[in-house]
Amino acid sequence: MRSEYDEKKFNFVKASKPFFTFSIAITLLGIIFLSVFGLNYGIDFRSGTSVDISVSKPVDKAAVEQFLKTHEFGEYSLTTSPNRLSIRFKDALKDTQEKQLKADFTKQFDDKASFEVNIVDADIAREQQRNAIVGMAVASVGIILYITIRFEWRFAIAAVVALLHDAFIVISLFSIFRWQVNLPFIVAVLTIIGYSTNDTVVIFDRIRENLRFAKLKTPADVAMLVNRSIWQTLTRSINTVITVLLAAVALFIFGSESIRMFSLAMILGLVSGAYSSIFIASPLWLLLRGKSVPKKAAKPQSAT
Template sequence: MRFNWNYDYVKGSKIAYIFSIILTVAGIVSLLTFGLNYAVDFKSGSNVDITVSKAITTEQIDPIINDMGVKEGDVHITPGADRVNVRFSNVLDENQESKFKQEFSKLDSTASYEVNTVDPEMAKELERNAIYAVLIASIGIMIYVAIRFEWRFAVAAVVSIFHDAFVVISVFSIFRLEVNLTFITAVLTIVGFSINDTIVIFDRIRENLRFAKKTTKADLREVVNHSLAQTMTRSLNTTFTVFIASLCLFIFGGESIRMFSLAMVIGTFFGAYSSIFIAAPLWFTLKSKQSNKPKTAAKASN
């Protein structure tokens, strides 16, 4: 069954712009107010991941934490049926770690432990390197698009991928979801997915420009809308495939990749959305201003 994707996407982008601006403002307010809920990967402390043979509740673990002399606000417990995560804000020394394992073994003698510790300097370095990774990837993409197409395509592409990355970060900040190293991997993956979808659309726009009239703003609008209609089936099929795979990972995957898969679910949706309703219409806006310049100059000379 073939769908008719003919639609004025440029006109519809106005609503998308408003929605994205509202989401961006909400994200900025949340980041300034609450920041991100960093996992132990990005702040100093110890993270104890425990595989258990039976369900362990928070109430059962609380006495162990109290006996260790750790303040209640300095520890975060995530119980589960087969996995328990205990995150300490402070770095555990050998005696504290040994005492915790000894006391926990009374609850489950077959439990196995994985302890990850990050000191303050390492946490700052990881956070700094994560920011550099996203920025360098974005700059590289901008240079590539500018060389392959033109600067207007590059600007539109970078605005689009920054939008996708920031939306995911905003959602994690607003809902206080944990940000770890797998989250950074997800953001970079989303950037790659988004730019791939955007490049396909831009390539079709460039191809259609070769055979289309470019005398008026309406001609450019028709090229953009027609190009989006031609690539819509491909974009939605790719997005749906990645979305379903990410959703299955989120539902059935392990705890260690849960935040990665959730970020991918959110980013995949907004990656397709931004390619269609932000990147292409933004290029149209920039290009139409260039198209109007000769007319303005001609009027001025008369």
């Protein structure tokens, strides 16, 4: 099973222990931050009002801060960019407050400003949180069933651990850096789960094909088969990730403020998905499989 060619290649399986340790450490760190600080929910998951203002000329942030304090709209957060301001109010604005905000802002700062206002009450926020959790749970269960039917239960467990790893890494980073979590973020996480599963299934499919024709005598032969399968699909996995990553980076740099967190979550998830498919999923399948070697089917005895 082994060859001089295999020995010259980087052995992903042999080096899997440090990668497992790194992933476990990141996971534990994420659990600590999520337990202590939680997530920085956006307007989609908590009651309040978001106001996104597109301006035709630069506006001084300090002046806008003073404007909001003067009007006493309640607790808020303000982020600015050259052509856009995003204001998040903790409480839902009344119709009169919304109209006053628009009228006074255009009068004081920019008469060509355009406004995008979203108001979410507490009941809708709780329902959207619940639907987001249910959506991710349903996606995970569907993937488990699909891979179990197509492959076997060990492949399914390894794939689900890898995709949960990717989703949790992204969620943990958003908690650590206090980036805002909104509905586009949930869409990004579900998309990440899909890409992670796709990359993992490609490697698993190659492992299964190689198992059919390989002559395996020892557990080391099985490990080498897994390593060879990863190498055979590595170029395809990297090219796929880079292609999508370029699009996600372009959206993050040139896209609007409303999809920036979506793009950031996609970038982090794509990198994590490529990492987990190669360094986590396949070595984990090998670990679950143990030291057994496939037994050849017994040859039928000829009749005498």
